[in-house]
Amino acid sequence: MTSNGFPAPGRLPQERRIVTEIPGPRSRELQERRLTAVAPGVGSVLPVYVTDADGGVVVDADGNSLIDFGSGIAVTGVGNANPRVAxxxxxxxxxxxxxxxxxxxxxxxxxxxxxxxxxxxxxxxxxxxxxxxxxxxxxxxxxxxxxxxxxxxxxxxxxxxxxxxxxxxxxxxxxxxxxxxxxxxxxxxxxxxxxxxxxxxxxxxxxxxxxxxxxxxxxxxxxxxxxxxxxxxxxxxxxxxxxxxxxxxxxxxxxxxxxxxxxxxxxxxxxxxxxxxxxxxxxxxxxxxxxxxxxxxxxxxxxxxxxxxxxxxxxxxxxxxxxxxxxxxxxxxxxxxxxxxxxxxGKLTRRAARIGEIMLPRLRALAERYPAVGDVRGRGAMLAIELVRPGTKDPDPELTARVARRCHERGLLVLTAGTYGNVLRFLPPFVIPEDLLNEGLDILEESFAD
Structure with missing residues (x-):
């Protein structure tokens, strides 16, 4: 454990590492195979093919290490391939x-x-x-x-x-x-x-x-x-x-x-x-x-x-x-x-609450800078921002998709949600190191700046 209560680096380096475009050539090759084998009704948020994951990172077939703000849709809160679980x-x-x-x-x-x-x-x-x-x-x-x-x-x-x-x-x-x-x-x-x-x-x-x-x-x-x-x-x-x-x-x-x-x-x-x-x-x-x-x-x-x-x-x-x-x-x-x-x-309920303490102020600051952020909400490690057309509450799913795509290109895995498709949701694993959590938030801010 580190001094701030977050876990020390695990089996994989807890860092973002981009070595190819995303998705890279190996993931694109696997995607071509998928198109002839898997029914198209099964969708994917980001067509990078995973070979390893641990703590707060997911590694793809091209060697890119992405920051995980999805946890497999709130599944791997204790960390992917958690040693005790494995x-x-x-x-x-x-x-x-x-x-x-x-x-x-x-x-x-x-x-x-x-x-x-x-x-x-x-x-x-x-x-x-x-x-x-x-x-x-x-x-x-x-x-x-x-x-x-x-x-x-x-x-x-x-x-x-x-x-x-x-x-x-x-x-x-x-x-x-x-x-x-x-x-x-x-x-x-x-x-x-x-x-x-x-x-x-x-x-x-x-x-x-x-x-x-x-x-x-x-x-x-x-x-x-x-x-x-x-x-x-x-x-x-x-x-x-x-x-x-x-x-x-x-x-x-x-x-x-x-x-x-x-x-x-x-x-x-x-x-x-x-x-x-x-x-x-x-x-x-x-x-x-x-x-x-x-x-x-x-x-x-x-x-x-x-x-x-x-x-x-x-x-x-x-x-x-x-x-x-x-x-x-x-x-x-x-x-x-x-x-x-x-x-x-591991007192992971406390750690989830701590994630909220770190993320919510930064998401609210984002809302102050960008009128397109209509609402910031959630608790603990289950947070979201709703995007609208500035000056209204009209949902803006196109902007939501663009921001998500920019995050993915920079190595941050985020998910969208919402009845209107205009919500960015954040579900980081409880064991994500604090520096990686803040780096993910930096990427989110950069993606809005684009």
């Missing part, structure tokens, strides 16, 4: 790689569930199940909610993203690219307004209570609370643009759910496991969900996801009603146990 996975791979927990169980699955029951919000008795992806976790949470309540309807929100399966695609708000042409969609899904402070018609003051009142009114008039199994929301909306609902909105919705026998499901797929400076984002306003869906950062890059919920809810589902062939794969379970040790022993 060692646990390798050891497990030498013993057995699969039995299917539903056929012949193993201890690591139980241990992961025990840990999830311990660390998720609330001190009530809990149960967990393990699956493979965030979409699968959300879909199972909805299944459980419908089974436990005997009700059909699910309420979701504008700008929300929950996955790409039939049900989770239906739950997702954005048409292109997630839903376009893939209908018809699943029934009994209803969409409500979100307390989006930057775009709320009357402004950010009062946005939380006003939006919550609209949601309650809409559910009451259009659906009927007694028909609603669950309300599902991301505590900070991810693909929708890292939108942090206005203060008071989530507590008001949670209270309405409690008063009407509706289950509150927190989709913590992108926000969980220390990403926002809390272990889970819903802790920020003291929300205790009935069910929590987790994935992404849970296993350091291996496919694993989970649903954790109140024991009285989870215990209602009949035996055999939940599961899957690969859910809770033993390699992924060992990775998850290692990730939890890294987060807790």
């Amino acid at each position: 060692a646990r996975v390798a050891e497990q791979a030498g013993r057995f790689t699969h039995t299917c927990f539903m056929v012949a169980p193993y201890e690591s699955y139980v241990a992961v569930c025990e840990n999830l029951n311990r660390i998720t919000p609330g001190d009530h008795e809990k149960r967990s199940i393990l699956v493979n992806s965030g979409a699968e976790a959300v879909e199972n949470a909805v299944k459980i909610a419908r089974y436990a309540t005997g009700r059909p309807a699910v309420v979701v929100f504008d700008h929300g993203y929950h996955g790409r399966t039939l049900l989770t695609m239906t739950l997702t708000a954005k048409n292109m690219p997630y839903k376009h042409g893939f209908g018809p969609y699943a029934p009994e899904v209803y969409r409500a307004p979100l307390a989006y402070p930057y775009r709320w018609p009357t402004g950010p003051d009062g946005c939380g209570p006003e939006a919550a009142a609209q949601v309650v009114d809409q559910i009451t008039k259009q659906i009927g609370p007694s028909n609603v199994a669950a309300v599902l929301i991301e505590p900070i909306l991810g693909e929708g643009g890292f939108i942090e609902p206005a203060p008071g909105f989530l507590p008001a919705i949670a209270e309405f759910c409690r008063s009407n026998g509706i289950l509150f499901i927190a989709d913590e797929v992108q926000t969980g496991f220390a990403r926002t400076g809390d272990m889970f984002a819903c802790e920020h306003e003291g929300i205790v969900p009935d069910l929590v869906a987790t994935a992404k950062g849970i296993a350091g890059g291996l496919p694993l996801a989970a649903v954790t919920g109140r024991a009285d809810i989870m215990d209602k589902v009949h035996g055999g009603g939940l599961g899957g062939t690969y859910g809770g794969n033993p390699l992924a379970c060992e990775a998850a146990l290692a990730v939890l040790e890294e987060i807790e022993e």
